[in-house]
Amino acid sequence: MTTAMNAELITHIDVPGGGQVWVDGERCYIAHIEAPHGTSIYDIADPSNPVKLSEIEIPRGWHSHKVRAVGDVMVVNHEQWGDGGPESFRGGLAVYDVSDPSNPVQTGKWETGGKGVHRFDFDGEYVYLSATADGYRGNITFIIDVGDPAAPVEVSRWWIPGQWEGGGEEYPWDDFVPPRCHHPLRVGDRLYVSYWHHGFYILDISDLRHPFAVGHSRRSPTFPHPTHTCLVLPETIRGRRxxxxxxxxxxxxxxAPPSFGMVYDITDETLPIPVSxxxxxxxxxxxxxQEPFTGCHQPSERFHGTVIPFAWFAHGLQVFDVAEPLVPQLVASYLPDPAPGASRASSNDVTVDDRGLIYLIDRVSGLDIIRLV
Structure with a gap:
């Protein structure tokens, strides 16, 4: 049964389950998890009445579960999902012209080896992504230039020493989980890169062609869950980052019990310290x-002020204010009904728009548009 605290539902739309939802202007982009559903685009000028404009399909054996858009350029991932799929369809990053959102046109694709691209950040010119590559163990970090949408090109790559099998690097993790870049996010001349059970890295990308690490922290195996997202507060609080x-x-x-989040003091990037x-x-x-998919998944990559919405898997939307970083406060929540056929909610991603509205996508099916009250 739906429950809410300081939040109310504007509308619910039935859509195939999503891995990510993103809003740019009056368009809502939904990246679905299961083929043949790839990416859907909705007009949300009236958030109480979203209108579907188009949907891009993807072949079985692959999925396109992440999407970002800036203006008339949309980028989506291509990643192996399940078994099979056409051999001619390679993993990578697809670039689309969405100037006519009812007729998105693929303009180019950056291809990579292995399973393909997982997550990414996009600033309108560069994409910062996690991908597999021939000769490497696990996902590594790439920076891709999409300034020419017809010819996306690699700018640089970065990895943990030991991942470059093709380069003969010694592998030091035989008794631990293999390394895997999960999710790079850019703020200024820094790239904050979650690295799954290997924690997170802070990269200096003032020279995009030569990224290098300036900070690192790892909590596993003491904490058994993988690091998913590193979200920097853009403004200092009392002089600290x-x-x-x-x-x-x-x-x-x-x-283990369900996963959760932490606030780190990164004033000294070389020594990130958890404070709450x-x-x-x-x-x-x-x-x-407790069983997986119960606890935390991820915070919204876009937020206003110090109020951050989280997609909390079986517990839906959880909104925290981190204005006091040492004592984050739960200020709102919204637990949707389970999707048809599911025993509980599976809130997979969340974002906000310029109006402050919150978009919560379920991993199985359904999108909720929510207002804080």
């Missing part, structure tokens, strides 16, 4: 292990 780090409630090294936790009260009752 802070970053919200979210762990994802999947791929646990060992059975972000969690939903009552989730961890006695420290007992």
């Amino acid at each position: 802070y970053m919200v780090v979210a762990d994802e409630d999947v791929s646990k090294i060992h059975p 936790t972000i969690t939903v009260p009552g989730m961890d009752i006695d420290g007992s292990p």
